[in-house]
Amino acid sequence: MREKLGFLGILWLFLMFNSSFGRFVVEKNSLKVTSPESLKGVYECSIGNFGVPQYGGTLIGTVVYPKANQKACKTFSDFDLSFKSKPGGLPTFLLVDRGDCFFTLKAWNAQNAGAAAVLVADDRIEPLITMDTPEEESASADYLQKITIPSALVTKDFGGKIKKALSNGEMININLDWRESLPHPDECVEYEFWTNSNDECGPKCDSQIDFVKEFKGAAQILERKGYTQFIPHYITWYCPDAFILSKQCKSQCINHGRYCAPDPEQDFSTGYDGKDVVVQNLRQACLFKVANESGKPWVWWDYVTDFAIRCPMKEKKYTKECADQVIKSLGLDIKKIDECIGDTEADVENPVLKDEQDAQIGKGSRGDVTILPTLVINNRQYRGKLDKGAVLKAICSGFQETTEPAICLNGDMETNECLENNGGCWQDKTANITACKDTFRGRVCECPVVQGVKLVGDGYSHCEASGALRCEINNGGCWKDTRGSQTYSACIDDHSKGCKCPPGFKGDGVKTCEDVDECKEKTACQCADCKCKNTWGSFECGCSGNLLYIQEHDTCISKDVKSEVSWSFIWVIILGLAATGAAGYAVYKYRIQRYMDSEIRAIMAQYMPLDNQGEVPNNVIP
CATH class of the missing domain: 2.10.25 (Laminin)
Incomplete structure (x- = not known):
């Protein structure tokens, strides 16, 4: 045991030394006080790394500071206190003090007392920190995965101001806003999952494996349809030069101390070693690389799920042979994966693990990855419970508004604001057309496209069809009426806009056209x-x-x-036609007669001389 603690102590000091050059970013959300006037304004608070933050949404409530159990380390039922809001009342945000027990226990007790959220007031003057789950020794508490309310840490100064205002009888209304906690720049969300193949690290490993199994379906839908770009990552450390030849480093590291992981059971004398974990992590990273190159990155989820089921450490199946069976069943190229893994005993760098170590260092707005498991969504670290619903909510908040895929608008995720009063947007009940569109963050009033025709307007008070064929959609928003078999319309089916009463009518052309x-x-x-x-x-x-x-x-x-x-006119026409016909016939007869006479005379002249012709000599042949 001393050997184990000694090495872990060295490793911990080494990690602390390395992290001093890194940067841990505290993820925050906005806290807006709307009343009283003396506190009105926007304040910073840090998101707890447990519970379910309402990514993409807001939560409005009123603050209560308990008269007893102010650190919330005991159940409030012991003090006969309840913070459940009454019908029609605002949700309760319970303010408690830091100290004496874990942050998670405070949240759990507040949740059981009916609070909708818990605000923890810091007990020291310092920059905000991230409230995390307990260390491994205390992580076995079964309530950890049952915490569903969001939590936030506020500064000591701000907490004191809230307490003072409450003591003066003032009502404090607060709006917790997570809409901008994660960037949402475009139609595709990029996210990373920093994980570990180890399944012997207690409740954290169990919850991580359960999450992968539950989230696999949603992750693969998002990835197959191109909504997301997912990359798995694995944390490794290197052994200090002074300890490379030690028994501890040899059992926990590969490639001559370059890539190390803690002992799974934290006991060097039993079970698997840290280097076994590093090799399996490397295998999973290489599998993703090969699958991604073949155009099927989502297969990684199948492998990790199947490996956890078929090759657990507890059954002594955490081996290459078992892993190869899983890979073969998924139709992937084992040879390519082995080539990617390379020689884990050689004194050389492994390109894949080298990239993983580089990726651990925070860039831009993202801090260093120091907690396992960790999700990084659109280059911002996720804070909250590792739960399918909570993580999907966070990923969905990373899409640009109105571009969310259908999976983000199912019954559990959709805001359904359009169901009440049509969200305050324009609508045409007759044509069943509305400008209200539910998005992940709430509703937007946006004139729709109907049957290929774009409706234009502010989306709130009016929308009207524009462009060619606009009259086919709700008659272009113009007046139209039918009486009997006669229909008149004030819409002109061309690229014009507006409405004009047709000839024979007068009015505005929109609501009325009077005869x-x-x-x-x-x-x-x-x-x-x-x-x-x-x-x-x-x-x-x-x-x-x-x-x-x-x-x-x-x-x-x-x-x-x-x-x-x-x-009279008809008789004139008839007589005229008759006269014309007679004259035509006379001319015809006259011309025919003259023609016939000339033909006969020509024929007769060939055989006998006429009176006006002389004798023809015998030697003349006609």
């Missing part, structure tokens, strides 16, 4: 004998007595005159 009475306005049937009758959208003109209305000339004429004129 114009052309008869009253003296715009039709204006001749002396004309009679005007108004119709819907038009008019009819007639004449009194035995008169006929001529629309082209807006005049009335006698029906009898028209008849006489018509028959």
Whole structure:
């Protein structure tokens, strides 16, 4: 035991020495006090590394500071205290003091007392820290995975101000906002999962394996459809030069002390060694590399899940032979994976593990990875319970608003704000069209595209169709009415916008178009004998007595005159046609007769001389 503690102490000091050059980033969310006026403003608070932070959302509540059990290290039922909000009341945020027990126990006791969130006031003046789960020796408490309320650490100064305001009888309303806790720049979320193949590290290992099994389906859906880019990572350390030849480093490291992991059972005399864990971690990293190159990175989830089931340390199956059986069953190339792993006994660098060590160092807004397991989403470290629902909520908050995949808008994740009063957005109940769209962070009022036609407007008070075919969608938002078989519309089906009442109507073209009475306005049937009758959208003109209305000339004429004129005109046409026919026939006969006469004379002239011709000599052949 002394040997184990001695080496772990050396390793711990070494890690602390290395981390002093790194950077641990405390992930924060926004805390906004809306009342009283004396505290109104935005304050920083750090997200606890347990519970379920409401990534992408907000939570509004009122603050309560308990009269007893102010450090929340005991159950509040012992003090007959309850913080469950009454129907119609705001949720309760319980303020407790730091000290005397684990942060997780404070949150658990607050949750059991009905609090919706717990605020922990620091007991010292210092920069905010990340509230983490207990060390391994105390991590076996079964309540750890049951904490669901979010938690936040606030500064000692701010906690004191809250207590003072409450003692003065003031009501403190707070809005906890996680909407900007994770960046959400585009339609694809990039996330890393820093994990370990070790399954003998107690409750943390068990919860990690359970998470992989539960999250596998969602992860593969997101990856297959291109919504996410996922990379698994593994933490390793190197052995200090002074201890490379020691028994401890030889059993916990590969490649001559370059890549090390702690002993799984923290006991060098039994079970597997740290170097076994490093080799298996390397195998998983290489498997992902080969699977990714073949266009199937999601197979990593299948391998890790199957390996945990088929090759556990407890059954002494944590071996290469068992791993190869799993790899073979998944149809991956074992030879390529072995080539990637390389010689773990050689005194050389391993390219894959070297990259893993480099990736541990924080870049940009991301701090160093020092906690296992850790999720990094859009280059920001996730804080909270390692749970399928909580992690999926965090990943979904990384999508640009309105681009979330369907898996982010299922019954458990969707905000459903459009169900109440249509979210305050525009809608056309008749056409069943709405501008309200549920997103992961809440609703947005955005004019939709319907049947390929884009509706334009502010999304709140109006949306109208635009472009070609706009009249096919809700008639372009214009007036339209049908009476009998006649339909009139104020929409013009072209690229124009707006609405205009058709001829025969007047109005705004949107809500109303009223029939114009052309008869009253003296715009039709204006001749002396004309009679005007108004119709819907038009008019009819007639004449009194035995008169006929001529629309082209807006005049009335006698029906009898028209008849006489018509028959006289017809007889003139008939006689004209007859005369023309007779004259044509006479010309025809005359021309035919002359033609025939000339032909006959020509024939006869060939055989006998005519009176006007002389004798033809015998030697002349006709």
